[in-house]
Amino acid sequence: MSTTAIRIEDVNKIYKASDGREVQALTHIDLNVKKSEFISIIGPSGCGKSTLLRILANLDTPSSGSITWEKSADNIGFVFQDATLLPWKTVYQNAKFPLEVKKIETKENMENLDKLLELAGLKGFEKAYPRELSGGMRQRVAIVRALSYNPDVLLMDEPFGALDALTRDKMGIELLRIWTETKKTILFVTHSISEAAFLSDRVIVMSPRPGKIDEIIDINLPHPRTVEMKETIEFVNYVKKLREVLG
Template sequence: MSSTAIRIENVNKIYKARDGREVQALTNINLNVKKSEFISIIGPSGCGKSTLLRILASLDKPTNGVIDWENSADNIGFVFQDATLLPWKTVYQNVKFPLEVKKLATKENLANLDKLLELAGLKGFEKAYPRELSGGMKQRASIVRALSYNPDVLLMDEPFGALDALTRDKMGLELLRIWQETKKTILFVTHSIAESVFLSDRVIVMSPRPGKIDEIIDIDLPRPRTVDVKETPEFNQYVKKLREVLG
């Protein structure tokens, strides 16, 4: 697994409904995720995108199947749709919190935290409280918090879903900049086809429930990417193809 960060093999997930019925959320998920790869996962609502991330984050368990990690399954960061910052803590206290919980607040890690805050454009806002931040700034703080303990893999569950279109575009550029700097492996759930094409090396298309992988599309667009790439015929061909796959 020298170039593989995660190997997902024959993963299934069955939930027990309140009325006792069995509901299959995921069926036969197979995927190899390469180190430092940016993968987006798209599909209709209820197809199991978030369930797959929760299983990878050990917040849920597969009914059966195998997930192999090159490194520890514990060394991951998770960014939710809501920034979930603690309102009584400052930006710095929020992003430092995982280091304190994991007892990793070493001099080296705190110095790296300062670099991440600068990289995310939050330098000078360390003493601000969440109520004083814009939606985009809250999400950037959430990303820094997830990166604070240097995880191997970053899982992102529709992190820009609650943002307006302009802020969402800016956050996409910010995320790409941070990714290019940190070389993290990222799995990114989104409902936006254009966003998935813009960000990703590959796009995973999932079927309606029970969720399975319908198709995997390689995105062969040059990096680093700017918003100008969205005006190219190649970009729009990928968007068109993904729309066709989604039906």
């Protein structure tokens, strides 16, 4: 059941800044990500969360250490910290762009895309351009785009950062539903302690630069998670514990 999906071994990352200074962004990162696991990563700004996701997505290379994928590493969905939509394409064209590039515009995938747009509250905006959307709507298009081709692994860098509290809760529940249905492996960066506790199987707490893993907290709350759970003692205790570890 709990087979490893990604093995991260002693990963270090040193950036050379434009003024020649060296920035140690990640130190000795060791982590086994299990298949179908939901992991959140929290930690102060600049501790290397985005760097770690970028390295996993092969958009950057570690200075040392290794990443081993159980299956191929090419089936990754990435939701960036900024929505990064193509401004000359409409909502619909942006959302289906990966299907187009991968040449998998099958009937099933197109129907799934419609469903995702509906779930994300984007019905009626298919023909709008990114500049005509709010920041939260743009981010929702980016999430739909990442889910459009049904990747095994989803790397999400503060995907809900630009959303209002209510939409954020709704998207969280929706993401959990998709995760349960499709057994995806998810790595989710957030600044919200309560969001991390609510969504995850495990929460990785990182310390300030040079970014390393401070502690890993197992969240043993039952599934499916419901909004009401946020008022239970167990949940409140997890939030408290995470806040303590974060300092």
